[in-house]
Amino acid sequence: MAYLKDFRERIQNNDYPGFLKIWEEYCYGDQPDGLEMVAVLESVKDSDLAYHFGKHVERILPLWRELQDIKLAHDVLRLVFDLQTTNSEELADLATEHLKAKYENDPLLFEKLRLVGLRNRETFQSAIRNFELLSHMKPKNFVFHTGGWGTGEITEVSLVREELTLEFEFVIGPKQFSFEKAFKVLTPLGSEHFFAKRFGNPDLLEKEARENSNEVIRMLLKDLGPKTAFEIKEELCDLVVPAEDWNRWWQTTRSKLKKDTKIECPKELKLPFKLLEKEVPHEVALHKALETKPNVDATIQMIYTFLRDFPETLKDVEFKASLEARFNHLLQEEPLGDHQKLQVFFLLEDLRSPNIEKQIQSLMQAVHNTPEIIRKINLIGFQKRALSFIRSLKKDWLDIFLDLFFTVDSNLLRDFLLIELLPSEELLKKKLSTLLIHPLSFPEVFLWYFQKIIEKKSTLPFATPDGKNRFFEGLFILLDFLEKKPQHRDLTKKIISLITADRYKLVRDILSHSSVQEVKEYLLLSTKCSSLTDHDIKILHSLGAVAHPSIGKMRKDKETSSSEELIWSTQEGFQKTQARIQEIATIETVSNAKEIEVARAHGDLRENAEFKAALEKRERLQSELKFLSDQIHRARILTPNDVIIDEVNVGCVVRCTDSKGEHLRYTLLGPWDADPENRILSFQSKFAQAMKGKTVGAS
Incomplete structure (x- = not known):
């Protein structure tokens, strides 16, 4: 397929003269490639050059x-007639002879x-494709509607009326087509065909x-054609596999697809699965990947x-030897x-290479910064194996495990370390106490252990009521801290979900x-967490009142006083704010922001008065915006x-x-409507x- 890339490049660039020049050269060739002809003609058929x-x-x-x-020759000729626009006698004769023979x-x-236009020979574009469709038009056969109606089943065909009746996947009721x-x-x-099976016999x-998922994916x-995991789900979920079973089915199928020698699995989620023309043994696929010389x-x-x-695959002696080499x-x-x-060394140990265990032991005994070595290993399986060697070889293994306990990234590895450290309960408890003192230092570890x-x-340290209470208090402190850190957004969501789950x-x-x-x-700390909604806070207070009724009475008193924090406003004052x-x-x-950029462009930010002034202005604007936003959330429009x-x-x-006997008149409104010159006072003054609270006659 030496020409295909050039053809597609010209099509993509909409270069018709260049495409035609290569086409003329291609047609004078002497080594026909049927697959390349089909690929070229299909590419141009779907383009603006057609x-x-x-x-x-x-x-x-x-x-x-x-x-x-013969099959490739038929496919090429069908595409030629799809594209041709001359409707010449020579082409009519060729199509007629080809169809009569077939x-x-x-x-x-x-x-x-006659129906495809080869009797009167005036217009017979797509004659071969149309003839095939006519031959396919029989009751219970299936077709695909390219306009979005999906798969259709033919229910009736009339050559006399030159029409057929169908029922479609995405359209209600029978439809008649000329x-x-x-x-x-x-x-x-x-x-x-997949569509025919899905519509005809789901x-x-x-x-x-369910019985052979790989064959269905094939x-x-x-x-x-190639499909991503999301696109496969769109074609199968609920239409073939029930939605409630999808996750389990796809997880099982995905693991099987990795072992399918005729399906190329993507390395990234957004890339598609592809069906290979020939089966490729796993060993060959690995060697091809290694030929790209990865780091x-x-x-x-x-x-x-x-x-x-x-x-x-390790049963293949030659393949095993190539890996060892x-x-x-x-x-x-x-x-x-x-x-x-x-x-x-671990990989060589898996290959059962001689004397590898001694080399591993020598290396482990020689290294000094053992925790750093463990953290640099990206494979959890190898991290666990390394830790097993550390425990058997190093006297200070407990110190190493305690060092790693808070600093490894994987919870699976942390679970492993926890199991190993449990017999040394006092040391473990002392280490965990630092989480209570400094919950912000290791937020992921804090949440993991709290769960x-x-x-x-649970019989772990701090699994007592008192320990849970202390960790729960720390959870609110941690939540308040994480809310201000955009990089911990997912962790914040996990904490909120943990608090609100199951009512x-x-x-x-x-x-x-x-x-x-x-x-x-707890209730005081929860009010500082902006991620908790007003509804969440209200529920927490209600639960607190259920546990201790005295808290409910205190809350009512507080709600009475909190009404004084309302900012009253007229409609005009509210709209103005x-x-x-x-x-x-x-x-x-x-x-x-533009002022800051202009000032920044002047250079030397340390002695740039314009830049400093612009930053100060930004701070003033942000302060005013925050102040007004906070106030407007507490505002209430005054009604009669x-x-x-x-x-x-x-x-x-x-x-x-007043004391001089002078009569005065004041209107009391909110701070946004205050106008002392006109005797309109803020109610907060x-x-x-x-x-x-004064009544008539009071002084």
């Missing part, structure tokens, strides 16, 4: 006649030739998917994964770190053995129903007499607060 190319496509016919493969036993041959319309939008599907396909990839870490990862998935080459020729050498101790039958079951369990003072502390917030956020902040006329309160007009 119409103009139609009058030149028949130049391929001399080379086409040299093809020996369908000589068809009793409706001449009627079909042959002319069918030629434009329908494609025949064989009974073994129960049978589901049974096949069929899907063969009929629909040492990638090589170790690749071979480790391969041996884990395909241990049976590669590892020995790495040890002798590559500048390896101690952690890399150790992993290569361990809240399990029902706040965790909270109910903790509160059941907490004192009043402890519950008060909203407008100011909008102005800061969309105009002044953007303008200030809110005004109490029996005593001095917000919204009232107060008439009074000291004078207004002094008058609050």
Whole structure:
């Protein structure tokens, strides 16, 4: 396929003259390649060059006649007639002869030739494809609608009326199509095609998917082309495999696909699965991957994964020897770190190479910064093996394990370390105490261990009621800290989910053995966590009141006093504040950002007065925006129903007499509407607060 890349490049660039020049050269060749012809013609058929190319496509016919493969020759000729626009007598004769030879036993041959335009010979583009569709038009056969109606089953065909009736996958009720319309939008599907099976007999396909999932995936990839995991799910989930079973089914199937020698599995989630033309043995696939000369870490990862998935390949003595040779080459020729050498030794140990265990022991005894070596190893299996050697070889293994306990990234490895450290309970408890003192130092470890101790039958250190209470208090402190760190967004979500799961079951369990003072502390800490919604806070307080009714009374008193924190406002004052917030956020902040960039461009930021002034302005704007945003969240628009006329309160007009006998009149509104010159006072002012609650005649 030497020409295919050049053809596709011209098509992509919409270079018609360049494409035509290569086409002429290609047609004069003497070594026909049927697969390449099909690929080229399919590429141009789907491009903008198709119409103009139609009058030149028949130049391929001399080379086409040299093809020996009958099926490929038919596929090429069908594409030639899909593209041709000349409708010449020579082409009509060729199509007629070809179809007569292929369908000589068809009793409706001449009627079909008429229907595809080869009788009057005026227009017969796509004649071969249309003839095939006519031959396929029989009840219970399947077609695919290219306009989005999905798979259709033919229920009735009438040559007299030149129409057929179908039922489609995505359209309700039977639909009638003229042959002319069918030629434009329908494609025949064989009974073994994936779409035909999915629409015609989904129960049978589901049974096949459960019994032999690899074959179903092969069929899907063969009929629909390469597909990503998401696209495979779109084709199968709920249509073939029930949605509730999908995750389990796909997990099992995914592991089987890795071992399928005819399916190429992607290395990244977004890449597609591909069906290979020929089966490729796993050993060959590995050697091809290694020929790209990956770095040492990638090589170790690749071979480790391969041996884990395909241990049976080590029965091949020649393949095993080739791996040993590669590892020995790495040890002798590559500048390896101690952690890399150790992993290569482990791989050689898996290959049962002689004297490897002694080399591993020598290396482990020689290294000084053992924890760092463990942290540099990326494979958990090898980390565990290294830790086993450390325990048997080093006297200070407990110190090493305790050092690693908080600093390794994997929870699986941390589980392993926890099991090894449990017999030394006092040392472990002392180490865990640092989590309570400094929960912010190791947030992932804190959450991991907290989930361990809240399990029902946990006997770990701090799994007592008092220990759980202390960790629960630390959880709120940690949540307040993580909310301010964007890099810990996922961890924040996990904590919120843990707190709110199963109708706040965790909270109910903790509160059941907490004192009043402890519950008060939890509730106070929870109010500092912005990730908890007002509804969450309300639920927490309600649960606290259930556990200790005295807290409920305190909350009612607090709610009464908190009403004083409301910011009352008229509709005009509220809209004015909203407008100011909008102005800061969309105009002044953007303008200030430009000022900062302009000032930054002047260089030498240490002595750049404009830059410092712009930063100070940004700080002022951010402070004002935060202040107004906080206030508007506490604002309430004053309505006639809110005004109490029996005593001095917000919204009232107060008439009074001063010590000199002068009559005064004040209106009490919110701070946004205050206008002292017009005797409109903020209800939060000291004078207004002094008058609050006064009745007629009071002084």
